[in-house]
Amino acid sequence: MKQKKMVDGVLIVVLCVLVVAFLTPIFFVLLNSFKGKLYISNNPFAFPTGETFAGLTNYMNGISKTNFFGAFGWSLFITVFSVAAIILFTSMTAYYITRVKSKVTSALYYMFAFSMIVPFQMVMFTMSKLANSTHLNNPPGMVLLYLGFGAGLAIFMFSGFIKSIPLEIEEAAMIDGCNPLQTFFGVVMPILKPTAITVAILQAMWVWNDYLLPYLVIGLSTPYKTIPVAVQYLIGSYGAKDMGAMMALLVLSIIPIVIFYLTCQKYIIEGVVAGAVKG
Amino acid sequence: MQKTLKRYFPIFVLPTLIAFSFAFIIPFVMGVYLSFCKFKTITNAQFIGFDNYIKIFANKDFINAFGFTVKFSILAILTINIFAFALAMALTRKMAGTNLFRTVFFMPNLIGGIILGYIWQQMINAVLLKYETTLVANATYGFIGLVVLMNWQMIGYMMIIYIAGLQNVPTELIEAAKIDGATSWQTLIKVKIPMVMPSITICLFLTVSNCFKLFDQNLALTSGAPSKKTAMLALDIYNTFYGRSGFEGVGQAKAVLFFIIVAIIALSQLALTRSKEVEQ
Known part of the structure; x- marks a missing residue:
């Protein structure tokens, strides 16, 4: 027992050092976001002093140069509606292709599963050209595209779970006079809830952070920039000139994620484990 | 019905x-x-x-990107999984503060690749400033930077999966090994690792696919500099499409090749998993 305590003591010291190391990059941008833009490159690891302290100037610059609140709004819009659409439509599709046995449904299942291993680069050029010519290059269009891209993983996970639900429950509902829609929303959907939360978390993390799809489809010259696109836009064009605004923007981009993480930590960690095991 | x-x-x-x-x-x-x-x-x-397809090999960009991707992936996959497993071992000893450590280590995983890339670009440049050089001066800096960044991002994720696996190892097995006189090293090698094999397969699959298809972090950290030496496959394809007019076809051919490589890796991993499942 004494030996375990010793080992634990050493381990805790090592882990604390690691925690500091893990937090350093975030602390680093936070520190520099409060310094005048010309002072950052002098001594990047020093605390802001009376002379170098810039207050919220960098934040004001970062926000106005990228229209950060607009980007936040579009990121939120696209993420919320995409995830909602993915949960609603793919769970219905997964239910249909699991319960109706035919050549068409098994072909569909394999196609959805196949899409999971295809890298985005394979379809990015043709997909963005198609989106432009069919007027999908706007936030609602993005929701449609995310539904299409997210379908593979979501259907794979939903149908894996639906297979384990005993048919008797649904048959009883049908005998009671429910049509398939009533059966699905009244009986199946509530059982699917844990899987739906897992799918929602995995897809939300992906859509919120995705850069290439919104960049290629919506582009830099529209007001619909999402946060990753806005970050790339500011740093790509102003990076060397205004380091302060850039540091502030990086801090601002992390804040929503940290808040989301700290409030839903339990679901996120459970979702990630469940998703990894099933995926 | x-x-x-x-x-x-x-x-x-x-x-x-x-x-x-x-x-x-x-x-x-x-x-x-x-x-x-x-x-x-x-x-x-x-x-x-x-x-x-013939034009892909007219210059060495694609081959170089392939080499860089393979080198990066091997080193990143090994380091991420070893560190994640070690952390999972440390955090399954029922010590005080375990939850706090877990929370911190997992957090970087939620930050998007573009933002992560720029945070690390600034950090590394700040360190290299003391030696009067920058991240893009030498391809080795970009390579090491990318490996460190991916470790920072993915260790927590893999750690969570390993923790779940280790917690499922029956305590009777470990106690039985102890009674038989096994050292803790022997218990690890002969009991714990075989029992968490499914978690190891999942983590390898996730790290391989994330590392091999990496784009955002690569774009933000070095964007391939110096002179395309740190460009991975996905970035090389992107540059071929959008960097030079008239090369869209070559870009698409590279993308098809990339898809075939990724599919072969994914399918062989799947086959490997299947054969392991039979054994258990």
């Missing part, structure tokens, strides 16, 4: 199928076809056979 449900195809399947066609099916089929064409926009495509 099947028969009634069957009539509901338009409601249950059609919305997803339409979205899936726009996002995946049509672009995929067009992509395969266009890799055999010369084109600038999609409407003026001209069939030219395998010319694009």
Whole structure:
């Protein structure tokens, strides 16, 4: 027992050092976001002093140069509606292709599963050209595209779970006079809830952070920039000139994620484990 | 029941199928076809056979990117999994503060690749400032930077999966090993690691696929500098498409090749997992 305590003591010291190391990059941008833009490159690891302290100037610059609140709004819009659409439509599709046995449904299942291993680069050029010519290059269009891209993983996970639900429950509902829609929303959907939360978390993390799809489809010259696109836009064009605004923007981009993480930590960690095991 | 449900195809399947066609099916089929064409926009495509595929190897960009990707992936996969497993071992000893450590280590995983890339670009440049150099001065800096960044991002994620695996190892097994006089090292090698094999397979799969297809972090950290030496496959394909006019066909051919490489890796991993499952 004494030996375990010793080992634990050493381990805790090592882990604390690691925690500091893990937090350093975030602390680093936070520190520099409060310094005048010309002072950052002098001594990047020093605390802001009376002379170098810039207050919220960098934040004001970062926000106005990228229209950060607009980007936040579009990121939120696209993420919320995409995830909602993915949960609603793919769970219905997964239910249909699991319960109706035919050549068409098994072909569909394999196609959805196949899409999971295809890298985005394979379809990015043709997909963005198609989106432009069919007027999908706007936030609602993005929701449609995310539904299409997210379908593979979501259907794979939903149908894996639906297979384990005993048919008797649904048959009883049908005998009671429910049509398939009533059966699905009244009986199946509530059982699917844990899987739906897992799918929602995995897809939300992906859509919120995705850069290439919104960049290629919506582009830099529209007001619909999402946060990753806005970050790339500011740093790509102003990076060397205004380091302060850039540091502030990086801090601002992390804040929503940290808040989301700290409030839903339990679901996120459970979702990630469940998703990894099933995926 | 099947028969009634069957009539509901338009409601249950059609919305997803339409979205899936726009996002995946049509672009995929067009992509395969266009890799055999010369084109600038999609409407003026001209069939030219395998010319694009031959042109891929006209310069060394793709081969170099492939080499860099493989080198990076091997080192990153090994380090991420070893560190994650070690952390998982440390955090399954029922010590005080375990939850706090877990929270901190997992957090970087939620931050997007573009933002992570720029945070690390600034950090590394700040360190290199003392030696009066920058991240893009030497390809080795970019390589090491990318490995460190991916470790920072993925260790927590893999650690969570390993923790779940280790917690499922029955305590009786470990106690039995102790009674038989096994040292803690022997218990680890002979009992714990074989028992968490499913978690190891999952983590390897996730790290391989994330590292091999990496784009955002690569773009933000070095964008391939100096002179394309730190460009990975996904970035090289992107640059071929959008960097030079007239090379869209070559870009698409590279993308098809990339897809085939990724598919081979994924399928062989799947086959490997299957064979392991039979053994257990």
